[in-house]
Amino acid sequence: MAVTLDGKLVVAISSRALFDFEEENQVFEQGDDRAYMAMQLQRLDIPAKPGVAFSLVKKLLAFNQTPVQTGPADRLAAPAHHPVEVVILSRNDPVSGLRVFRSAQHYGLAIERGSFTRGQSPWRYLKPLHANLFLSTHLSDVRAALAAGVPAAQVYPQSVHASDAHPDEVRIAFDGDAVLFSDEAERVYQAQGLQAFQKHEIDKAALPLPDGPFKPLLFALQRLQNAGTPAMRIRTALVTARSAPSHERAIRTLMNWHIDVDEAFFLGGLDKGEFLREFEPDFFFDDQTGHIQSAAQHVPSGHVASGVRN
Incomplete structure (x- = not known):
């Protein structure tokens, strides 16, 4: 064969x-x-x-x-x-x-x-x-x-290396828009501002966001997790600048995809780096270089060069 x-x-x-x-x-x-x-x-x-x-x-x-x-x-x-x-x-x-x-x-x-x-x-x-x-x-x-x-x-070679605190767990953190999801909402924010972005997301809260470039990876990780092994597991996190009420569409999108994430951070513009330092991922993916530069001071980080910001 x-x-x-x-x-x-x-x-x-x-x-x-x-x-x-x-x-x-x-x-x-x-x-x-x-x-x-x-x-x-x-x-x-x-x-x-x-x-x-x-x-x-x-x-x-x-x-x-x-x-x-x-x-x-x-x-x-x-x-x-x-x-x-x-x-x-x-x-x-x-x-x-x-x-x-x-x-x-x-x-x-x-x-x-x-x-x-x-x-x-x-x-x-x-x-x-x-x-x-x-x-x-x-x-x-x-x-x-x-x-x-x-x-x-x-990959940012200057990134801090991963913590050794979780030897039996693969920890991966993802940004939302332009990474797991498309940049549809981000385009509204860039063109019309925060108020228009929030209205757009509230109006479409029940409508799943289009796929982003990293959705296939999240699916593959869930398949790997579901296959199971006594020795290792996967823990994922959504780390996004979204805040309530725009959080709802992101959560509903993941539910529609039948994908579970273990942790979700809706930071409303707060610096992501310190939250990632506490989550201790083996890798973090984001589309904005500013977020990556901040995160790289605490965790392994990579720039996803997709979406309107790129």
Whole structure:
């Protein structure tokens, strides 16, 4: 039977999002890829330090560690069920890819697949991967992925790394408008102001918001959670600048989608960073760079370059 990734949660991630290659990247940005390759080869046996999205990847891969058991007699023979697939999708060259895979092996990350394009944009390979999420430090690649319908975010390498306080729980926080939902309401706010926005949302409270770019990821996470494993669970949060009464449409939209979120914060314009610091997510997604810059001081963060603000 042909190998397939169908039915899996597929995360495609760049080398710099997974590992801390900022020192090496300074050489790469100087345009001397030969010097960069030489540096990576010299450091082949030195594991790279964890990067911003390391915790998220490590915890998601932990969902693969529980074997499927069809009955007591099959306990030893049952094959391992791997509902999560992580693939390296990198502008690195294949030689530098050696260090990426060795670093993954060092940390016990079961990553088997990767594409290395030596400076070229790798986003086109998201389609054959059927990726549910793409994390990259390159904004142009993120924009192209979003335009192709793949949930994607630009990882901020300077973000604070995730807390180790929740080893058995994947924690992910999402903004609402232009992330989970479309930017329909945000466009009203930008064009006509807060009062018009609130009236628009009250009038349409019973009408679900159109889908945003990250709705498919939220669905995939819920499927993964429902499949279950004794070792890991997923906890999600909606963190939005909305406030009452515009909160109702957001909640009703999630209900209409039959999606549960564990926590919801309607902050009415308050700074999101301190609330995220307390929630302690492994990753936070938002469409506004101002919110990301604030959040990055407390938690791993990524910019979703979609919607009218972008």
